[in-house]
Amino acid sequence: MALASSLDPYVDRASPIHALDARVKLALTLALVLALALVPPGRWLALAAIAALLWWAVLRSAVGPGRILRRAFITAPFALAALTLTVTRPGAPLIALSLGPLALTVTDAGLVAFVAVILKTWLSVQAALLLMATSRFTEVLGALRSLGLPAMLVAMLGFAYRYLFVLVDEAERLLRARESRAAALPGRRAGGSIAWRAGVLGSMVGTLFLRTYERSERIHAAMLSRGYSGEWRSLPARPLSAGEQGLLITGAALLAAIVWLAHWR
Amino acid sequence: MSTSLGPCLHPSPSVSPPPPLLELREVRYAYPDGTLALRGVSLRLAQGEKVALVGLNGAGKSTLLLHLNGVLRSTSGAVLVEGAPVSTATLRHIRARVGLLFQDPDDQLFSPTVFDDVAFGPLHMGMAEAEVRARVSRALEQVGMSGVERRMPHHLSLGQRKRVALATVLVMDPVLLALDEPSAGLDPRARRGLIALLRALPQAMLVATHDLAMVAEVFPRVIVLHEGQVAYDGPGAPLLADTALLEQYGL
Numbered sequence: 001m002a003l004a005s006s007l008d009p010y011v012d013r014a015s016p017i018h019a020l021d022a023r024v025k026l027a028l029t030l031a032l033v034l035a036l037a038l039v040p041p042g043r044w045l046a047l048a049a050i051a052a053l054l055w056w057a058v059l060r061s062a063v064g065p066g067r068i069l070r071r072a073f074i075t076a077p078f079a080l081a082a083l084t085l086t087v088t089r090p091g092a093p094l095i096a097l098s099l100g101p102l103a104l105t106v107t108d109a110g111l112v113a114f115v116a117v118i119l120k121t122w123l124s125v126q127a128a129l130l131l132m133a134t135s136r137f138t139e140v141l142g143a144l145r146s147l148g149l150p151a152m153l154v155a156m157l158g159f160a161y162r163y164l165f166v167l168v169d170e171a172e173r174l175l176r177a178r179e180s181r182a183a184a185l186p187g188r189r190a191g192g193s194i195a196w197r198a199g200v201l202g203s204m205v206g207t208l209f210l211r212t213y214e215r216s217e218r219i220h221a222a223m224l225s226r227g228y229s230g231e232w233r234s235l236p237a238r239p240l241s242a243g244e245q246g247l248l249i250t251g252a253a254l255l256a257a258i259v260w261l262a263h264w265r
Numbered sequence: 266m267s268t269s270l271g272p273c274l275h276p277s278p279s280v281s282p283p284p285p286l287l288e289l290r291e292v293r294y295a296y297p298d299g300t301l302a303l304r305g306v307s308l309r310l311a312q313g314e315k316v317a318l319v320g321l322n323g324a325g326k327s328t329l330l331l332h333l334n335g336v337l338r339s340t341s342g343a344v345l346v347e348g349a350p351v352s353t354a355t356l357r358h359i360r361a362r363v364g365l366l367f368q369d370p371d372d373q374l375f376s377p378t379v380f381d382d383v384a385f386g387p388l389h390m391g392m393a394e395a396e397v398r399a400r401v402s403r404a405l406e407q408v409g410m411s412g413v414e415r416r417m418p419h420h421l422s423l424g425q426r427k428r429v430a431l432a433t434v435l436v437m438d439p440v441l442l443a444l445d446e447p448s449a450g451l452d453p454r455a456r457r458g459l460i461a462l463l464r465a466l467p468q469a470m471l472v473a474t475h476d477l478a479m480v481a482e483v484f485p486r487v488i489v490l491h492e493g494q495v496a497y498d499g500p501g502a503p504l505l506a507d508t509a510l511l512e513q514y515g516l
Contacts, residue, residue: 138377158377165419218372221336225365227389
């Protein structure tokens with residue numbers, strides 16, 4: 001929720017990137033992430049070339065490069081999992097560490113692999129952030145459908161997005177109701193035991209689950225009332241214009257060329 | 266609003282053809298947990314007739330509305346729409362004729378955008394793209410919500426969501442509207458707008474509500490549901506003037 005709605009303010013801005021069809025943006029984003037994954041470690045020039053393409057788009061997006069670059073660090077803790085690469089990859093030893101009985105050797109190849117993983121993750125997340133900051137969620141859903149994701153899966157993502165906010169509101173109301181009654185009398189210890197408080201929280205989660213479950217039944221009834229019979233229908237998407245197709249092909253070709261050069265030159 | 270009061274509970278035998286728009290014959294319904302919600306409800310609605318359904322919470326109003334398009338199926342008795350009984354065979358046809366509006370617009374509006382939601386009914390009725398788009402803009406215009414097509418339902422106010430929810434039903438061009446508490450939770454201005462809209466709509470409607478002031482303004486005929494049975498069915502004015510009777514039904 002926090003991440004999804006924190007990008008909302010930028011979705012309505014005007015820029016060439018915002019105006020671009022979400023299908024083109026989604027396809028190019030996926031191509032860029034794939035290209036990043038395919039660049040072998042140590043090919044810094046190739047990474048720089050991909051980063052240049054991405055940052056060129058970021059600069060034109062009216063979202064603000066600082067914002068995208070900073071937010072992309074959100075996944076940094078996960079990338080730290082790649083830290084083990086520094087000591088497991090065979091290569092020329094750089095630093096020898098001894099942690100008690102453990103003798104760890106940081107190798108040059110390991111260090112290169114680690115830095116490559118960090119950079120690739122950071123750039124991939126930037127690409128995804130750029131996509132979400134310049135496209136409405138529903139446009140991305142439509143793009144996923146166009147790329148061949150089954151209609152039912154797209155519909156489920158749509159429901160998740162629609163009801164995420166309703167669910168958060170409901171949870172907030174429950175929490176507020178608890179806060180309002182969590183009073184204290186002077187001279188008495190308030191708040192109850194940890195176990196009691198955990199019990200209260202547990203029954204709140206249970207209440208939320210039951211409400212959600214009942215809501216899902218009402219939603220289903222509302223769908224049936226409007227003719228739903230198990231087959232999901234949506235309007236066909238308009239075909240991509242020649243310009244959009246050209247951009248898509250150019251972008252994909254550039255990325256493919258970078259990957260090819262990184263491998264064989 | 267020149268509608269006659271229409272046939273009441275026991276019409277004279279001479280009024281046979283054509284079949285009434287809606288007829289309920291001794292409809293009984295028990296929820297799976299055994300609660301008897303409807304205990305033999307019979308009523309008739311004529312074309313274009315606007316009827317309010319009032320009664321306490323738990324009297325069976327919502328349950329009754331859910332029977333009109335077959336979301337719930339009666340344990341015994343029959344529901345007939347334009348003379349055709351609600352059954353598995355007629356279900357899809359009847360759902361195009363009866364527009365059911367749920368009380369909570371967050372239940373009714375399940376799509377990520379307003380356009381997707383209003384288009385849901387026409388799309389699932391198998392209409393072509395141009396027709397779907399035309400109907401969606403007409404329905405949104407009817408409820409005074411043009412221009413919000415790309416918005417998320419979550420970003421609309423309750424009054425706006427209620428209007429859009431009504432559009433999702435109107436877009437299917439039903440002959441009968443079954444509305445559950447359309448004025449509940451609206452601020453005075455939104456409520457005025459709703460009342461004007463209900464008065465202007467040509468369709469027959471059965472509207473469950475607690476809003477007696479709205480009943481007086483919009484509905485010539487009132488049905489009081491009390492503990493799953495019809496306790497009163499007739500013109501609204503004498504009922505609303507009879508304090509003792511209102512007290513008796515908890516209104």
